[in-house]
Amino acid sequence: xxxxxxxxxxxxxxxxxxxxxxxxxxxxxxxxxxxxxxxxxxxxxxxxxxxxxxxxxxxxxxxxxxxxxxxxxxxxxxxxxxxxxxxxxxxxxxxxxxxxxxxxxxxxxxxxxxxxxxxxxxxxxxxxxxxxxxxxxxxxxxxxxxxxxxxxxxxxxxxxxxxxxxxxxxxx
Amino acid sequence: xxxxxxxxxxxxxxxxxxxxxxxxxxxxxxxxxxxxxxxxxxxxxxxxxxxxxxxxxxxxxxxxxxxxxxxxxxxxxxxxxxxxxxxxxxxxxxxxxxxxxxxxxxxxxxxxxxxxxxxxxxxxxxxxxxxxxxxxxxxxxxxxxxxxxxxxxxxxxxxxxxxxxxxxxxxx
Numbered sequence: 001x002x003x004x005x006x007x008x009x010x011x012x013x014x015x016x017x018x019x020x021x022x023x024x025x026x027x028x029x030x031x032x033x034x035x036x037x038x039x040x041x042x043x044x045x046x047x048x049x050x051x052x053x054x055x056x057x058x059x060x061x062x063x064x065x066x067x068x069x070x071x072x073x074x075x076x077x078x079x080x081x082x083x084x085x086x087x088x089x090x091x092x093x094x095x096x097x098x099x100x101x102x103x104x105x106x107x108x109x110x111x112x113x114x115x116x117x118x119x120x121x122x123x124x125x126x127x128x129x130x131x132x133x134x135x136x137x138x139x140x141x142x143x144x145x146x147x148x149x150x151x152x153x154x155x156x157x158x159x160x161x162x163x164x165x166x167x168x169x170x171x172x
Numbered sequence: 173x174x175x176x177x178x179x180x181x182x183x184x185x186x187x188x189x190x191x192x193x194x195x196x197x198x199x200x201x202x203x204x205x206x207x208x209x210x211x212x213x214x215x216x217x218x219x220x221x222x223x224x225x226x227x228x229x230x231x232x233x234x235x236x237x238x239x240x241x242x243x244x245x246x247x248x249x250x251x252x253x254x255x256x257x258x259x260x261x262x263x264x265x266x267x268x269x270x271x272x273x274x275x276x277x278x279x280x281x282x283x284x285x286x287x288x289x290x291x292x293x294x295x296x297x298x299x300x301x302x303x304x305x306x307x308x309x310x311x312x313x314x315x316x317x318x319x320x321x322x323x324x325x326x327x328x329x330x331x332x333x334x335x336x337x338x339x340x341x342x343x344x
Contacts, residue, residue: 007179007218008182008216008218010180010182010261044180046179046180046257046259047250047257047259049248049328050248050328051328071330074246074263074330074332076221076222078219085218085219087218087219089182089261091246091330129336129338141336144338145338148338149338154337154338154339155336155337155338156221156222156223156335156336156337156338157335157336157337157338158243158246158263158332158334158335159332159333159334159335159336160246160330160331160332160333161331161332161333162330162331163328163329163330163331164301164313164327164328164329164331165326165327165328165329166301166316166317166320166321166326166327166328166329167326
C-alpha cells in the first residue's frame with residue numbers, strides 16, 4: 001500500500017444516479033479515504049481507459065453495468081494519511097441514466113453500497129466539488145474550500161466540455 | 173526506464189508560442205517518443221501540480237519561464253515502443269503569451285530547442301490533436317486519426333473548459 005501511494009495514482013469514478021432521485025455511494029474500506037461513503041470507482045489499470053476503469057469498478061462495487069457515461073472533470077488531489085502522502089489524478093464520469101443496485105448485492109472491495117439522496121449521506125470533502133461539477137448538487141466554492149481545508153486536501157478541478165476518442169483500428 | 177513505463181505515467185506539456193507566429197519545439201532524446209520534435213514537457217512529480225510540472229519542464233527544456241498558463245485538455249495515450257507498452261496521462265497547457273528562447277540556450281534533457289512555424293517542423297502524431305485543441309492549428313479529425321493509427325497510438329482527448337484550484341491555507 002505504501003508503494004502504491006508513494007507515486008501518483010490514476011483513478012476513475014462514476015457519478016451514478018439511482019432510483020427516485022438518489023445517488024449511489026459505496027463505503028470505502030481501503031486507501032486514504034477509507035471509512036467514508038464515496039462514489040464508486042478505483043484505480044485505472046495500465047492500458048485501460050479511464051472510462052473503462054470507471055465502468056469496471058462501478059460494476060464490481062455496485063453491481064450496476066453502466067452502458068454509457070461521459071467525463072465531466074479531471075481532478076488532481078494531494079494530501080496525507082496514515083501511510084504518508086498521496087497524489088490522485090481522478091477522472092470523473094456521469095452515467096447516462098439512473099441504475100438500481102441489484103437486491104442483495106454486497107459489492108466487491110467495499111464495505112457496503114447504498115442509494116440515498118445526497119443530503120442523507122455524510123459526504124467526503126472531495127465529493128462536494130465532484131457532485132457539483134457533475135450537475136447533481138450545487139455546493140458553494142466557500143463550502144467546498146472549507147471542507148477540503150479541514151481534511152488537508154489540495155484540489156485542482158479541470159472541467160471537461162467534451163471527449164474525443166481515436167482508437168487504433170483492429171489489426172488486419 | 174522499463175519500470176517507469178510499465179505503469180501509467182502522468183505528464184504535462186506546454187503549448188508555448190514564440191516570436192513571429194512560431195511555436196516552441198524540443199527534440200526529445202528519451203522515452204517512447206524519442207527522436208521527435210515535441211512540445212516541451214515531462215513527468216509530473218508526486219505532490220506537484222500538473223501546471224507546476226509544465227512550467228518547470230518548460231523552463232528546463234527551453235529556458236522560458238512561463239508566468240501563467242491554462243489547461244486546455246487532458247489526454248490518455250497508449251501505445252508500444254522498444255521497451256513494451258506505455259500509457260500516458262497528459263495534461264496540456266497553453267502559455268499566456270509568446271516567449272523567446274534565450275540566445276544560446278541548449279536545453280536540459282533534450283537534444284535541441286527551436287522556435288518555428290508549425291508547418292516547418294515534422295510534427296509527432298500526438299501533437300496534431302494537441303495543437304488543434306490549443307487553438308493554434310486546425311488539423312481535421314481524419315488527418316489526426318490516420319497519423320495516430322500509423323504510429324499505433326490510441327488517444328482519448330478530454331477538452332478542458334475551466335480550472336478551479338483550492339489550495340490548503342498555510343499552516344497558522
